[in-house]
Amino acid sequence: MAALVTGGSRGIGLAIAREFQAAGEPVAVTHRGRAPEGFLGVACDVTDSGQVDAAFDEAETELGPITTVVANAGITDDQLLLRMDEARFSRVVDTNLTGAYRVAKRGARSMLRQRRGRLIFVSSVVAHRGEAGQANYAASKAGLLGMARSLARELGSRGITVNVVAPGLISTDMTEGLSEARRQQILDGTPLGRCGEPAEVASAVRWLASDQAGYITGALIPVDGGAGMGH
Numbered sequence: 426m427a428a429l430v431t432g433g434s435r436g437i438g439l440a441i442a443r444e445f446q447a448a449g450e451p452v453a454v455t456h457r458g459r460a461p462e463g464f465l466g467v468a469c470d471v472t473d474s475g476q477v478d479a480a481f482d483e484a485e486t487e488l489g490p491i492t493t494v495v496a497n498a499g500i501t502d503d504q505l506l507l508r509m510d511e512a513r514f515s516r517v518v519d520t521n522l523t524g525a526y527r528v529a530k531r532g533a534r535s536m537l538r539q540r541r542g543r544l545i546f547v548s549s550v551v552a553h554r555g556e557a558g559q560a561n562y563a564a565s566k567a568g569l570l571g572m573a574r575s576l577a578r579e580l581g582s583r584g585i586t587v588n589v590v591a592p593g594l595i596s597t598d599m600t601e602g603l604s605e606a607r608r609q610q611i612l613d614g615t616p617l618g619r620c621g622e623p624a625e626v627a628s629a630v631r632w633l634a635s636d637q638a639g640y641i642t643g644a645l646i647p648v649d650g651g652a653g654m655g656h
């Protein structure tokens with residue numbers, strides 16, 4: 426039994442992979458360039474279902490059946506609505522939401538055979554709070570919750586749980602470019618008053634993947650310093 430983390434080349438995905446590795450669990454990470462040192466890397470762009478299938482095939486040849494899948498790969502491409510052309514909207518949804526669908530679909534095949542599994546989607550606090558300039562991103566991240574809950578109902582009888590983790594502001598490349606003013610504004614709305622670390626998201630994911638979380642499905646776990654107040 427092994428895990429696969431999409432977007433494991435850096436940031437939150439890499440922290441999640443480290444968490445599995447530290448627990449002694451075989452893990453593969455997807456990447457679009459170079460695999461992070463010390464990990465089994467499989468090339469994969471989640472916007473291409475052929476690449477997703479090939480990545481799972483390669484990981485399973487090396488590690489055996491993948492029964493934990495973390496759909497973490499994601500992008501932002503912010504713009505206000507009237508300036509957001511359809512390509513920009515679709516690209517974000519295709520990566521963040523349809524990409525997770527592709528990964529879940531291939532992952533579920535192995536899980537159904539094994540009659541056990543853990544599907545975990547990395548959403549965002551923005552899914553339920555919304556954010557000016559992020560209609561594409563928020564829509565994609567909110568979509569993950571509806572998809573997860575539908576799959577939780579569909580797959581529960583086969584011993585497969587499906588859950589969502591919703592991080593708040595986490596220090597990674599994705600948030601590095603935020604202006605100081607914007608960062609402060611977000612922190613002002615965050616009771617814990619600081620950025621989260623990738624490892625803090627990773628430990629929640631790891632727990633959802635563990636046997637201890639065996640009776641939890643269709644849940645959303647916020648890891649956001651209180652920014653979303655539990656929603």
Ligand code: NDP
Binds near residue numbers: 438499550
């Ligand atoms: P990073 O920008 O640091 O990393 C993004 C990862 O996704 C990279 O590994 C990147 O691969 C991968 N990726 C992007 N597009 C694709 C694609 N088409 N196919 C395959 N892989 C892809 O971001 P974070 O680590 O911060 O974000 C990880 C997840 O957490 C994302 O889903 C993000 O939306 C979510 N999140 C992040 C928050 C934050 O504050 N940082 C807050 C809430 C949610 P590559 O290296 O090849 O580009």
